[in-house]
Amino acid sequence: MMEASGAEMRSGTCRVFTFKDAKSPQESLSVCIPEVLDPQYGMYVWPCAVVLAQYLWFHRDQLRGRAVLELGAGVSLPGVVAARCGAQVTLSDGSDKPLCLENCRRSCEANGLQGVTVLGLSWGDVSPDLLLLPKQDVVLGSDVFYDPEDFEDVLVTFVCLLRKNPKAQFWTTYQVRSADWSIEALLHRWRLNCVTVPLADFDADRSELAGSTLPGSHSVQMMILTRRPEAE
Numbered sequence: 645m646m647e648a649s650g651a652e653m654r655s656g657t658c659r660v661f662t663f664k665d666a667k668s669p670q671e672s673l674s675v676c677i678p679e680v681l682d683p684q685y686g687m688y689v690w691p692c693a694v695v696l697a698q699y700l701w702f703h704r705d706q707l708r709g710r711a712v713l714e715l716g717a718g719v720s721l722p723g724v725v726a727a728r729c730g731a732q733v734t735l736s737d738g739s740d741k742p743l744c745l746e747n748c749r750r751s752c753e754a755n756g757l758q759g760v761t762v763l764g765l766s767w768g769d770v771s772p773d774l775l776l777l778p779k780q781d782v783v784l785g786s787d788v789f790y791d792p793e794d795f796e797d798v799l800v801t802f803v804c805l806l807r808k809n810p811k812a813q814f815w816t817t818y819q820v821r822s823a824d825w826s827i828e829a830l831l832h833r834w835r836l837n838c839v840t841v842p843l844a845d846f847d848a849d850r851s852e853l854a855g856s857t858l859p860g861s862h863s864v865q866m867m868i869l870t871r872r873p874e875a876e
Contacts, residue, residue, distance in 0.1 A: 691859030692787035702846035739764030768797025
């Protein structure tokens with residue numbers, strides 16, 4: 645069993661999530677995520693984050709040694725799980741959100757992760773930091789499709805990363821809030837494919853995951869975005 649370290653934080657609380665394997669009861673992973681009760685979105689764990697982290701845990705054998713970037717990481721539950729499963733992780737949040745970037749660092753500290761890079765990246769901004777990133781195999785996004793005004797900026801950031809690795813995949817969870825919101829037209833514009841993964845395929849079709857009360861009654865979808873073959 646992998647255990648979290650540094651659970652006592654100077655401010656806020658540290659929430660423990662324990663992922664288990666029903667087929668291999670001896671395998672489990674516990675991570676500690678510092679949370680602060682604050683109106684800023686990136687200060688606590690959202691329902692989508694637990695579902696995405698469950699997907700990572702279920703596919704942990706695919707993560708070892710792979711380059712993984714989390715967008716809008718906030719308290720970084722998915723990124724921390726990926727790192728604990730052996731991925732080479734970069735955590736990012738808005739370059740104008742220093743408190744969220746500090747949360748990323750605190751989550752790494754709480755879980756004994758020393759080799760994780762924390763980077764300020766603003767969606768849609770083709771910055772030097774984005775262009776200088778090494779080739780990424782997997783991009784993570786937990787509820788990054790929250791505000792329709794950001795939808796295209798998120799996809800633009802992923803498309804920029806595809807320039808170095810056209811085979812990269814974007815693993816993302818989305819909380820259904822409005823039937824009128826859709827990224828279908830944007831996927832067509834940026835020549836991207838989207839496959840919805842049933843939650844039952846990775847043992848996430850439950851209201852309580854990883855020993856928590858999340859995702860609760862929220863409707864969450866898991867999607868994988870890739871470049872269309874004709875766009876390569």
